[in-house]
Amino acid sequence: MVPTSAQTPILKVNKMKKYFQQQSAYFGKTGNWLRAVDGVSFSIQAGETLGLVGESGCGKTTVGRTVIGLYQPTAGWVAYKGVNLARAKPSERLVYRRQMQMIFQDPYASLNPRMTVGDIIMEPLLIHHPGMGKNERMERVNELLNMVGLNPEHANRYPHEFSGGQRQRIGIARALAVEPELIVCDEPVSAVDVSIQAQIINMLEELQEELNLTYLIIAHDLAMVKHISDRVAVMYLGKIVELVDSEVLYHNPLHPYSRALLSAVPIADPDVERQRKRILLEGDLPSPVNPPPGCYFHTRCNRVLPICHEQEPELRELEKGHFVACHNV
Amino acid sequence: MEHLLEVKNLEVEFSTYAGMVKAVRGVSFEVDPGEVVALVGESGCGKSVTAQSILQLIPSPPGKITNGEIIFNGDNILNKNEREMQKIRGNSIGMIFQDPMTYLNPVLSIATQVTENLRLHKGMTREQAMKRAVELFHLVGIPEPEIRLKQYPHQFSGGMRQRVMIAMALACEPKLIIADEPTTALDVTVQAQILELLKELKDRFQTAVILITHDLGVVAGQADRILVMYAGQIVECGTLDAVLKKPSHPYTWGLLKSVPRLDAAKGQKLTPIWGQPPDLLQDFTSCPFMPRCDYAMGICAREMPPYFNGGKVRCWLNHPQAPKVEFKKEVS
Ligand SMILES: Nc1ncnc2c1ncn2[C@@H]1O[C@H](COP(=O)(O)OP(=O)(O)OP(=O)(O)O)[C@@H](O)[C@H]1O
Ligand SMILES: Nc1ncnc2c1ncn2[C@@H]1O[C@H](COP(=O)(O)OP(=O)(O)OP(=O)(O)O)[C@@H](O)[C@H]1O
Ligand SMILES: [Mg+2]
Ligand SMILES: [Mg+2]
Numbered sequence: 001m002v003p004t005s006a007q008t009p010i011l012k013v014n015k016m017k018k019y020f021q022q023q024s025a026y027f028g029k030t031g032n033w034l035r036a037v038d039g040v041s042f043s044i045q046a047g048e049t050l051g052l053v054g055e056s057g058c059g060k061t062t063v064g065r066t067v068i069g070l071y072q073p074t075a076g077w078v079a080y081k082g083v084n085l086a087r088a089k090p091s092e093r094l095v096y097r098r099q100m101q102m103i104f105q106d107p108y109a110s111l112n113p114r115m116t117v118g119d120i121i122m123e124p125l126l127i128h129h130p131g132m133g134k135n136e137r138m139e140r141v142n143e144l145l146n147m148v149g150l151n152p153e154h155a156n157r158y159p160h161e162f163s164g165g166q167r168q169r170i171g172i173a174r175a176l177a178v179e180p181e182l183i184v185c186d187e188p189v190s191a192v193d194v195s196i197q198a199q200i201i202n203m204l205e206e207l208q209e210e211l212n213l214t215y216l217i218i219a220h221d222l223a224m225v226k227h228i229s230d231r232v233a234v235m236y237l238g239k240i241v242e243l244v245d246s247e248v249l250y251h252n253p254l255h256p257y258s259r260a261l262l263s264a265v266p267i268a269d270p271d272v273e274r275q276r277k278r279i280l281l282e283g284d285l286p287s288p289v290n291p292p293p294g295c296y297f298h299t300r301c302n303r304v305l306p307i308c309h310e311q312e313p314e315l316r317e318l319e320k321g322h323f324v325a326c327h328n329v
Numbered sequence: 330m331e332h333l334l335e336v337k338n339l340e341v342e343f344s345t346y347a348g349m350v351k352a353v354r355g356v357s358f359e360v361d362p363g364e365v366v367a368l369v370g371e372s373g374c375g376k377s378v379t380a381q382s383i384l385q386l387i388p389s390p391p392g393k394i395t396n397g398e399i400i401f402n403g404d405n406i407l408n409k410n411e412r413e414m415q416k417i418r419g420n421s422i423g424m425i426f427q428d429p430m431t432y433l434n435p436v437l438s439i440a441t442q443v444t445e446n447l448r449l450h451k452g453m454t455r456e457q458a459m460k461r462a463v464e465l466f467h468l469v470g471i472p473e474p475e476i477r478l479k480q481y482p483h484q485f486s487g488g489m490r491q492r493v494m495i496a497m498a499l500a501c502e503p504k505l506i507i508a509d510e511p512t513t514a515l516d517v518t519v520q521a522q523i524l525e526l527l528k529e530l531k532d533r534f535q536t537a538v539i540l541i542t543h544d545l546g547v548v549a550g551q552a553d554r555i556l557v558m559y560a561g562q563i564v565e566c567g568t569l570d571a572v573l574k575k576p577s578h579p580y581t582w583g584l585l586k587s588v589p590r591l592d593a594a595k596g597q598k599l600t601p602i603w604g605q606p607p608d609l610l611q612d613f614t615s616c617p618f619m620p621r622c623d624y625a626m627g628i629c630a631r632e633m634p635p636y637f638n639g640g641k642v643r644c645w646l647n648h649p650q651a652p653k654v655e656f657k658k659e660v661s
Contacts, residue, residue, distance in 0.1 A: 055516035163605050194543050195371045198587035198601035220516065223546075227589035227599070247595050264521035265591045266546025270569050272592065273550040280525060281518045284486045
């Protein structure tokens with residue numbers, strides 16, 4: 001259920017940029033900046049799922065990390081429930097930090113191998129609810145383990161004793177521990193075996209309904225993103241090129257990059273595949289250190305106009321709720 | 330017609346700290362000239378080990394081929410020694426791997442690596458081999474071959490490295506190419522370029538391909554036939570249309586239903602495969618998929634199913650006396 005846009009969005013991101021200074025092996029910091037995120041704007045309503053797709057290195061993870069405050073934006077701002085996080089009081093910021101959690105791509109790397117599963121899940125409780133008693137905490141851990149389909153006995157085991165899918169469940173339980181309202185899921189299933197992915201996706205959907213969660217879901221798998229999201233933002237080289245309802249994106253993509261991306265996703269149906277016409281892009285993703293002038297996509301685009309070489313297109317609302325950054329639509 | 334490749338009852342084990350891992354458990358299949366055969370299944374089911382066995386690339390120890398024959402061009406190549414295998418690898422059988430960086434030598438120029446097989450197997454001079462390398466780069470769509478050949482692997486993007494691997498695999502005009510997850514590490518738009526290229530080359534040179542992947546979507550656009558592996562066995566095989574449109578094994582069906590499809594209608598729930606992938610240390614005396622199967626019957630827990638339907642599927646549901654089940658159709 002997507003609430004009407006009249007409400008204050010739970011998250012609003014405005015012209016956010018995140019640049020990283022390039023390191024040289026011999027001379028330390030160089031003057032070159034890598035434009036990981038280069039001015040993105042979007043908002044998410046409470047209870048909504050926004051998907052963020054794009055190819056490797058286009059800046060999806062950096063958007064997620066900046067949104068929850070792991071990085072300071074280089075420019076622009078992030079507002080949570082109408083409050084600019086950079087200007088919030090420290091006490092307020094702590095509360096917001098608790099309400100925004102992240103689930104990481106790699107369930108192997110993100111769990112401390114020396115801690116038991118119980119301690120891992122309890123850790124955020126100790127930070128955000130220091131007054132909570134030991135029994136109460138244990139009870140909460142059991143409740144969380146049940147919620148993600150694990151057993152209370154699992155609390156005493158270590159992460160390496162679990163499979164990829166189970167570890168991802170542990171990561172989700174940890175994120176849920178402090179009753180977040182917004183969860184950034186960074187590639188929640190890409191490290192999980194294909195046969196297990198649906199278990200995790202269904203669980204994320206059920207938890208959302210039960211706990212009224214808001215999701216920002218980051219993934220490169222367009223079919224998965226379309227399945228789980230209400231709206232989808234397509235990123236290319238640090239920018240959002242199209243943002244629209246996920247069904248509309250599938251039936252009526254307007255940006256040439258979105259079209260190519262959609263046409264490239266294989267579909268497990270021989271009849272469909274035989275009839276499909278692929279839009280093949282030439283070449284590779286340009287470097288975010290030296291992005292091309294004008295529209296960042298023009299070096300691979302099949303519908304370039306002279307203006308595309310010079311002027312960067314704005315993200316415009318072409319139809320209600322359908323945003324596209326392209327000179328040619 | 331004689332098969333180009335025949336794998337007969339292949340068994341491979343790895344001796345590990347935890348015990349004997351029986352990675353491949355009696356795998357048999359054929360590949361005909363010019364045919365694309367896809368080998369699919371979840372992680373750890375034995376796809377790569379099967380492919381590596383064909384070329385005797387199993388690290389040994391810990392690995393060992395304990396049984397089987399591999400007939401290539403009428404010859405059992407499992408009996409060949411390392412020197413003889415080197416004449417086959419990269420010459421009559423080409424290889425493409427998921428991660429080209431592990432097979433490309435970072436300190437050798439691309440030219441050296443691309444021309445190596447040509448000089449070794451085809452006895453070409455340096456000049457001849459360079460000329461052929463330039464042709465090959467044109468073929469696989471690498472612009473400015475003369476400049477690119479002088480560079481080193483780290484100067485290439487992921488998609489470009491995969492093109493280099495394909496050029497190397499094609500160099501000696503092999504009869505068979507083994508492609509192990511050739512596009513898994515690539516972005517979808519680059520994957521589309523590479524898959525298109527593979528298809529074009531296959532049509533042009535009539536090369537047979539064993540395509541290993543876990544992505545049934547990739548298979549749908551490429552393969553003539555599909556082999557579905559589970560726990561070291563082939564549990565279902567058949568033509569592309571038969572396996573994807575009318576699967577006879579609940580595992581194949583499960584794989585199809587658990588992955589979201591781009592063209593699916595809104596609001597459709599995914600149907601997960603429950604439980605965990607099997608433990609390959611175990612000996613199976615009954616169907617290895619039984620603990621995760623929605624359609625399991627009494628016999629599935631007692632006896633290993635044989636192959637039914639003329640060797641096409643290994644599941645008790647296909648026994649003539651088994652109750653007829655229709656895998657639940659989509660509600661679209
Ligand atoms: N901490 C960092 N320091 C320097 N550069 C970084 C840092 N984090 C990311 N980058 C660079 O920023 C760009 C965007 O990276 P990011 O991880 O956000 O991409 P992504 O879209 O999540 O890619 P993937 O799909 O591969 O996860 C990349 O070029 C990356 O190398
Ligand atoms: N060198 C090795 N030592 C020990 N066990 C091994 C070795 N290589 C493979 N195995 C085991 O053999 C089994 C089959 O592995 P294989 O690499 O063929 O799987 P796969 O189907 O290719 O999976 P993936 O999709 O993850 O590539 C696995 O259980 C694996 O752990
Ligand atoms: Mg990322
Ligand atoms: Mg493999």
